Amino acid sequence: REVVSLHRDPDVLLLHDVLTAGECEELIETALSQGLERSPVAYAGWTKDVAELGRLWASGPGIWLGLCAVLVAFNVFGMQDKPHLAAVAAGTWTATTAAATAAAGAFAQHRAQGLIQLRTSSSVALQSGPSPPELKIMRRLAACLPTSTPAQFEALTVIRYEPGQSLAPHFDANRVPEEDLRRGGQTLATLLVYLTDHLSGGGETRFNRLDLDVSPNRGQACLFFPADAEGTFDPRLEHEGRPLLGSDDKWIARVWVHASRVECGGLPPATLAALGGGS
Ligand SMILES: O=C(O)CCC(=O)C(=O)O
Ligand SMILES: [Fe+2]
Numbered sequence: 001r002e003v004v005s006l007h008r009d010p011d012v013l014l015l016h017d018v019l020t021a022g023e024c025e026e027l028i029e030t031a032l033s034q035g036l037e038r039s040p041v042a043y044a045g046w047t048k049d050v051a052e053l054g055r056l057w058a059s060g061p062g063i064w065l066g067l068c069a070v071l072v073a074f075n076v077f078g079m080q081d082k083p084h085l086a087a088v089a090a091g092t093w094t095a096t097t098a099a100a101t102a103a104a105g106a107f108a109q110h111r112a113q114g115l116i117q118l119r120t121s122s123s124v125a126l127q128s129g130p131s132p133p134e135l136k137i138m139r140r141l142a143a144c145l146p147t148s149t150p151a152q153f154e155a156l157t158v159i160r161y162e163p164g165q166s167l168a169p170h171f172d173a174n175r176v177p178e179e180d181l182r183r184g185g186q187t188l189a190t191l192l193v194y195l196t197d198h199l200s201g202g203g204e205t206r207f208n209r210l211d212l213d214v215s216p217n218r219g220q221a222c223l224f225f226p227a228d229a230e231g232t233f234d235p236r237l238e239h240e241g242r243p244l245l246g247s248d249d250k251w252i253a254r255v256w257v258h259a260s261r262v263e264c265g266g267l268p269p270a271t272l273a274a275l276g277g278g279s
Pocket of ligand 2: 171172
């Protein structure tokens, strides 16, 4: 069971004979029977962003604008009556805070929409199993990563690209290692198992900054390390799934390995148990 180095420093590895053609088919069938959905793109922060921008406005510019409105009412329009002036201040504060919150919301929506366009594939995280191909992948990955345990693995995600679909250049790791703690924190390793081959054009996994195109055969896998063992983000591992040009679909199965136990979205308990505890 051969491991080939495709790139040194940073390491990008090609693993031979991870799955047989039949096992690749089996995973595709399992994914189809569970049902695939438009692939998500993480942008967890958006509701928080909106609330924060609203609060920021309410405590800073909103108050100043309220005071300005009072000055204008008093000096320009000669308004003397205190309750009226208070109403002008409060009204200005409320209206501009609402407008700022709405603008922030629209911006966040826009940003989320933009992110969704980055990944046009469909996918499913396998929760049934464990099926033999799933266990085979996890065992092979565990053997490659002696310092990690399966509790740090995310569930196997099967991804389908149809003609024209792609994944824009991105990083699997977070710039800030503390992000995404429920998902086990920093992404230390990515395994991509290729379930189809002889693609009729496009569909390579491209590492732009390494000038490396990877397009393995069915049953092979690519392993790389988006952050180092200390969790430091490695910008050299930017990569993308090139647009699929031909008429065949591209199918891959992905496992992300995190710095700590994955609380949310990890391997199903039965899979962990089958792998031997998952401590
Ligand atoms: O489709 C590919 O070749 C790359 C997939 C990938 O980078 C990802 O799912 O994070
Ligand atoms: Fe990726």
